[in-house]
Each structure stands twice: as C-alpha cells, then as structure tokens.
Amino acid sequence: MVHNLKNSLVLPLSIITPIDIGRIIREVEDLKIYVEQVNLRKEDLKMPKFSRLLDNLVELNNLKLNNKSNLDDLLVNINNIKLKSPVVHVSFSVDPSVLFLERITAWFRQEIHPTLLLTIGLQPTIGAGLIVRTNNKYFDFSLRQQLVLARKNFVKIIEAV
C-alpha cells in the first residue's frame, strides 16, 4: 500500500470519483460560510442536513464540523486528496451499480492507495470485464481482449471444424 498524505482522511467507499470530492469541497465550503455567519450573528448553531457523501465521511472519520477550524482542516485534507490522490480510470461494458463500484473501489484503496479515486467510463464494445488506465499504462481485462488474444487458437479450431 502507498501512503503519502499526512493526517489523511479515510475516504468512505461512497466517495469514488474526483467529482464526489468536488461536491464534498463545495458542501464543506458552504458549511464553513454558514458556520461563520452563525458565529458572527452569535446565534445557536443548527447544523444543516449533510449529503450522503459528507455524512459518510464525517461518520467514518469522527469529524466535528461545528467550528471553523475543523472545517478548515477538513478542507485542507480534502483539497490535498483532490490534488495528490492518484486517479485511475476504469471502463465497463455497462453502467455499474453503486455496490459493484464500492467493491472495486475497496480493492483499489486496500491494495493500491487508500485515497485512490476512480473515474468511471462506459465502453459497450468490450463485452465484459473492465479496462483500467493509470497514468502511463493501459490494462485491458475485457472479454474482447481475451477473444483477440485467443484468435489464433480460435482460427485453428475453426479450421479443424
């Protein structure tokens, strides 16, 4: 496993893509503004209802978001994740379910990097399996690639028939 971030957050499996990170950042920034305004008005702080992503993040990391410093730390950490976390692109033949994506994400974060983010693509021509594209490499685990690799054997079988 690779660990690059200090005081890094543990990302829940529901946060998968950089888009999810962007949503978290915007939501935290809005929350920070809200907290600041409440503090300025010296009113009682009533925390708004969080989104499912932020709720999972808070719950998983035992975060307290009722003061500005915590929110600032969270923003710093999330921005660090956004800037420094590796992003891997994976493509499937059909639109994957959330549960399936969470299993794939869990494997990547357990085996590759704990804050790894995925971008999801759709390639119906691959038939089955998936295609993984990292910074410099391309891994084709699709059924199409398996059929292409087995073409010589396939031709021999056809000729034998």
Next chain:
Amino acid sequence: MTIWWLLVLIGLIIFIGFCFIYIVINLKPSSHTKQELNDETINGSIDNIFNDEFREELRNRGRLHFEKIITENAVFLQQDLQLTTSQLNDYMKTEITQKLQNEFTKYQESFTDAKQLTVEAIQKTNDAINEQRETLNLEVQKQIEVEKKQLIDRFENNMASIVNHYVLEAIGNQIDLNDQLEYILTELEANKKAMIEDITSGT
C-alpha cells in the same frame, strides 16, 4: 631568131590541131548516117517479121506462160505459206505452252512460298497465342492464388473480429457485472504490482 622559129612552130602546131578537129567533126556525120540506114533496114525487117498477129501470138504465149508461172508460184507460195503457218503455229504453240508452263511453275512456286509463309505465320501466331495463353494461365492462376490467400487472410483476420462482435452482441448484455467481479479482481490482483509502480512513479 630562135624566138621566131619557136613562134612559127607553135603556130604550125595550132594549125595542125585545128585541121585535125575539123576533120574529125566532118567525118562523124557520115558514119551516123550509115548506122541509121542499117537501123531502118533492120526495123523494116523486124516490122515485117514481128507483125501484129505474131505479136498477138507471142503476147498470148507470154500471158499463158506468165499465168503458169504465177500459178506455180502461187502454189509454191501457198505451200510455203501453209508450211510457214504450220511451223508458226507449232512454234507459237510450243512457245506459248512453254511460257505458260514457266508462268504456271513460277505461279505455283510463288503460291507454294506464300502458302509456306502463311503456314509459318499461322504457326508462329499459334505458338505466340499458346505462349500467351500459358502466361495468362500462369498469371491468372497466380492472381487467383493471391486473391485466395488474401480472402483467407482477410477471413481469418476478420473472422475473429466478426465472431467477437457477434459474441459480444449476443452475451455482452447478458453477463452481470457482479458475476464478473471475481474475474475482475483476479485480473487486478495479477497486475497490482504494475499499477502500483506506475502510480508511485509520479509521472
């Protein structure tokens, strides 16, 4: 004195010459007259002998003799003419036959040569056609082999793609991602090291 004698001598010679000329001139008419007299005598005798009857008889004889000679000559001429005509005919016949024979021989030779040339040309043309046909056959055979190989190669290359496409179209939507999870995780596990190296390289 000598000159005088010389002149007298010359005058004498001239005189004698004149005298001789005169004598000669005066003697000629007398001989001519005798000859004329003889001629007249002879003419008179001839007229007596060759009178009109005798002349007519001689004329008749001469006419008959002339006719006889003419007839004989005509016969000879006719015979010669017939002989000449016959010889001429034979000659012409022989010459024409020979000429025609020569011409026919030449014509036959020319015809034979032309026939030979034509046969040779036809033979050459046939040989060329046969050679061309063989070359064409080889070329066509070669092209067919190339085309066949291309078709087989194209079939082999595209067959896998076609079958792949068909298989993907047929079963692609039938395979659930959850069913593929085990296979996907196995493949990811097999390539985990390469992924980590690529990610940690930082490029």
